[in-house]
Amino acid sequence: MGFVGKSVPHESAVGHATGEALFIDDVPPLHGEVCVDFVGSPIAHGRIRNVDFSAIWSVPGIVAAYTYRDVPGHNDYGPIVGDDRVLADETVRYAGEPVVLLVAESRAALAAAKRLVKIDVEPLAPILSIDAAIAAESFFGPPMVIACGDVDAALAEAEHVLEGCLSIGGQEHFYFEPQSAIACPEEGGGMLVHSSTQHTSEVQTVVAEVCGLPFHRVTCICRRMGGGFGGKETQAAQTAAMAAVAARLTGRPARAVLSRDDDMAITGKRHPFKSWYKASFTREGRLTALVVNHYSDGGSSTDLSPAVLERAMLHTDNAYFLPNARITGQLCRTNFPSNTAFRGFGGPQGVAVIENLIEEIAHTVGRDAAAIRRLNCYGDVGRNTTPYGQIVQNNTLPALIDRLLETSAYDRRRAEMAASKATDKSFLRGLALTMVKFGISFTRQTLNQANALVNIYLDGTVLVATGATEMGQGVNTRIRQLVADELGIDFAAVFIGPTNTDKNNNTSATAASCSTDLNGAAALDACNRLKHRLAEFAAREFAATGSGIPCALEDVAFSAGFVYDRRDAARRIAWRELVRRAYVERVNLGERGFYATPGVHFDRETGRGQPFLYYTNGAAVAEVRIDRLTGELRVERVDLLMDIGVPINPGIDRGQIVGGFVQGMGWVTTEELKYDAEGRLLSHSPTTYKIPNVSDLPGVFHVNYLENSDNHVSLKRSKAVGEPPLLLGLCVWAAVKNALSYAAGSSVPRLNLPATNEEILLRLTDLTKAARTQPVEMT
Ligand code: MTE
Ligand code: HPA
Numbered sequence: 178m179g180f181v182g183k184s185v186p187h188e189s190a191v192g193h194a195t196g197e198a199l200f201i202d203d204v205p206p207l208h209g210e211v212c213v214d215f216v217g218s219p220i221a222h223g224r225i226r227n228v229d230f231s232a233i234w235s236v237p238g239i240v241a242a243y244t245y246r247d248v249p250g251h252n253d254y255g256p257i258v259g260d261d262r263v264l265a266d267e268t269v270r271y272a273g274e275p276v277v278l279l280v281a282e283s284r285a286a287l288a289a290a291k292r293l294v295k296i297d298v299e300p301l302a303p304i305l306s307i308d309a310a311i312a313a314e315s316f317f318g319p320p321m322v323i324a325c326g327d328v329d330a331a332l333a334e335a336e337h338v339l340e341g342c343l344s345i346g347g348q349e350h351f352y353f354e355p356q357s358a359i360a361c362p363e364e365g366g367g368m369l370v371h372s373s374t375q376h377t378s379e380v381q382t383v384v385a386e387v388c389g390l391p392f393h394r395v396t397c398i399c400r401r402m403g404g405g406f407g408g409k410e411t412q413a414a415q416t417a418a419m420a421a422v423a424a425r426l427t428g429r430p431a432r433a434v435l436s437r438d439d440d441m442a443i444t445g446k447r448h449p450f451k452s453w454y455k456a457s458f459t460r461e462g463r464l465t466a467l468v469v470n471h472y473s474d475g476g477s478s479t480d481l482s483p484a485v486l487e488r489a490m491l492h493t494d495n496a497y498f499l500p501n502a503r504i505t506g507q508l509c510r511t512n513f514p515s516n517t518a519f520r521g522f523g524g525p526q527g528v529a530v531i532e533n534l535i536e537e538i539a540h541t542v543g544r545d546a547a548a549i550r551r552l553n554c555y556g557d558v559g560r561n562t563t564p565y566g567q568i569v570q571n572n573t574l575p576a577l578i579d580r581l582l583e584t585s586a587y588d589r590r591r592a593e594m595a596a597s598k599a600t601d602k603s604f605l606r607g608l609a610l611t612m613v614k615f616g617i618s619f620t621r622q623t624l625n626q627a628n629a630l631v632n633i634y635l636d637g638t639v640l641v642a643t644g645a646t647e648m649g650q651g652v653n654t655r656i657r658q659l660v661a662d663e664l665g666i667d668f669a670a671v672f673i674g675p676t677n678t679d680k681n682n683n684t685s686a687t688a689a690s691c692s693t694d695l696n697g698a699a700a701l702d703a704c705n706r707l708k709h710r711l712a713e714f715a716a717r718e719f720a721a722t723g724s725g726i727p728c729a730l731e732d733v734a735f736s737a738g739f740v741y742d743r744r745d746a747a748r749r750i751a752w753r754e755l756v757r758r759a760y761v762e763r764v765n766l767g768e769r770g771f772y773a774t775p776g777v778h779f780d781r782e783t784g785r786g787q788p789f790l791y792y793t794n795g796a797a798v799a800e801v802r803i804d805r806l807t808g809e810l811r812v813e814r815v816d817l818l819m820d821i822g823v824p825i826n827p828g829i830d831r832g833q834i835v836g837g838f839v840q841g842m843g844w845v846t847t848e849e850l851k852y853d854a855e856g857r858l859l860s861h862s863p864t865t866y867k868i869p870n871v872s873d874l875p876g877v878f879h880v881n882y883l884e885n886s887d888n889h890v891s892l893k894r895s896k897a898v899g900e901p902p903l904l905l906g907l908c909v910w911a912a913v914k915n916a917l918s919y920a921a922g923s924s925v926p927r928l929n930l931p932a933t934n935e936e937i938l939l940r941l942t943d944l945t946k947a948a949r950t951q952p953v954e955m956t
């Protein structure tokens with residue numbers, strides 16, 4: 178018995194495969210339902226002169242058209258600052274920004290009407306790059322700083338100093354299900370919203386404010402998402418708000434489902450970064466100081482960007498001890514859709530900078546980069562404090578990388594590569610190991626809380642409700658396993674319904690990888706209260722029957738569908754029977770649980786604190802092959818080792834690791850966002866935006882777990898797994914950089930991220946040109 182630790186299949190696995198699992202747009206049309214779409218700004222920045230939709234009324238089936246003036250409540254909303262808007266007001270701030278909301282009886286009518294709307298915009302100068310934002314000082318607020326030690330002194334006495342700038346691209350979420358919502362007006366003016374959202378409470382509150390309703394009149398339900406990846410942490414709200422405005426104004430159920438192209442064009446992405454760095458190090462390659470100035474492209478509104486930048490800064494050390502560091506972050510305001518959460522939440526950008534630096538240090542001192550990583554890895558007392566003051570405890574990384582270097586035959590393959598590099602005229606090969614130490618907890622203390630409702634029904638089955646939303650990551654399956662074991666009942670006897678703000682109020686987004694940690698702990702808190710009452714009742718029942726010997730509360734055990742006396746296992750009652758009898762005797766069979774992560778805090782002003790409950794660790798080794806003539810990249814082999822403690826569901830967690838890694842690999846290689854000179858996204862469909870497909874996977878791909886049962890701070894010694902593996906995708910990029918170093922001679926090879934085939938070819942050309950212009954030694 179026992180389900181925790183077993184690879185129970187994802188509870189919707191069969192439904193996903195057969196199509197029985199419903200997504201928003203699978204819901205059959207409701208009685209009287211209307212469809213909603215929008216017409217967006219033709220340009221990236223400007224003042225709206227005139228909006229003319231007089232021509233649409235000739236289209237049969239058109240019901241209504243609205244602008245921001247029609248929004249019944251507030252048009253403004255936003256998670257940190259209220260600077261997002263349902264519909265643009267006087268100005269437009271990015272190409273495609275919704276200006277007119279169209280409502281019709283059919284999608285065909287919407288499509289016809291869309292073409293007839295004329296939006297006349299007086300152009301204003303747009304800011305379309307981080308460089309342009311820096312030049313114009315177009316920022317959201319002052320820079321943030323995290324610092325430790327004495328950077329200037331360390332730089333002054335350094336053996337080596339290296340400087341550079343890394344340009345890091347954004348990333349489209351490419352969830353399969355686009356942003357979607359159905360809003361249904363309810364009796365007496367309420368509103369029920371079905372939304373594909375990671376954050377039911379946020380959709381509830383945004384819809385309430387947009388409709389001018391008190392929060393208790395709005396319910397948001399999410400059964401599941403066809404992927405979120407951070408893109409539905411805040412940005413599900415706009416689509417839900419559009420549906421709600423239409424429903425409120427027409428009095429009819431309204432459905433808004435963005436087309437793939439519109440979704441790609443108007444929703445925010447991973448933040449592009451431009452990061453300047455200056456580092457000092459010894460001739461062995463030991464880091465003595467690091468200065469990094471991150472510039473993040475926030476897009477046109479605040480959204481979650483300050484928190485994303487903060488996490489980037491908190492991950493700029495990655496796994497490496499920095500005795501002296503000064504990390505600053507400046508958030509740029511540009512005329513792109515507002516960039517947002519994306520798996521890793523800024524962590525990947527921070528880590529990219531230091532992993533890039535390590536490759537450059539290795540090249541400079543002429544040592545293997547894995548040795549430099551090992552040398553700089555957090556260690557024992559004296560080398561275990563992060564720049565923000567948190568102590569790195571139970572650090573499994575040194576052991577983890579030693580094992581990975583061995584199992585991946587790193588040294589042997591490195592030697593083979595060195596031997597082949599002179600002879601192979603067609604291909605360049607590269608090998609790299611990168612690590613991840615990902616901080617688990619929301620960096621905003623308040624968000625580290627969860628509540629859960631657990632109802633026991635008279636047939637012994639149990640319904641659990643939490644604020645966690647299911648996006649494919651398996652949170653519901655894991656919570657079912659935890660609850661089943663806690664109550665000693667079958668997995669099938671526990672069910673988790675749709676996430677619903679009626680059942681769970683004031684929830685945090687399902688994000689930061691910690692939704693099982695938080696919501697699972699809240700569910701277990703509720704289970705423990707229920708068990709306490711049931712144990713009292715069972716002890717009385719045991720004493721009243723047979724021998725009459727009393728049974729101590731702590732001797733009552735719940736296991737395998739029975740409640741029994743640990744000292745006399747013959748005294749037992751079937752769970753279902755106990756529940757029935759407890760009900761008859763008026764024992765309360767429902768509970769609400771709560772959990773708040775202890776001890777986490779971070780002070781934004783001083784840049785210090787203990788923001789994370791623990792770290793999830795991992796490392797990966799990638800081998801790549803580059804065609805010298807075309808720049809074409811192949812990932813030949815990847816060996817990946819993760820420390821996720823004692824996994825609650827090793828099978829699902831493995832899916833998270835593989836999926837996260839491949840998504841990270843896409844970010845650093847083929848996924849490139851291309852805009853025209855006016856700031857319109859060109860790569861707005863799968864034909865122009867290249868995510869990894871099955872043929873891009875590494876030919877050899879080993880994924881293993883490090884055994885670690887020391888993580889006592891988290892649920893059942895597990896560790897969060899959702900985001901950390903994405904950061905390991907960086908090993909593919911580092912391997913490309915390593916390959917280029919073979920063609921680089923003494924100069925440090927540069928490489929932007931993503932390393933598309935084009936980028937690789939350009940950098941190779943730079944290196945060949947540089948080699949040609951170098952003075953030839955006479956003999
Ligand atoms: N896995 C799937 N299949 N789909 C997703 O959208 N989102 C990721 C990750 N894994 C995602 C996913 C992101 S961004 C986060 S923060 C976590 O799942 C959130 O869920 P968790 O807290 O349950 O890990
Ligand atoms: N991670 C993910 N999502 C978040 C965070 C965080 O630290 N803070 C706010 N939303």
Ligand code: MOS
Pocket residue numbers: 375406407408410518519520521522687688689690900
């Ligand atoms: Mo994940 S980026 O924290 O939704």
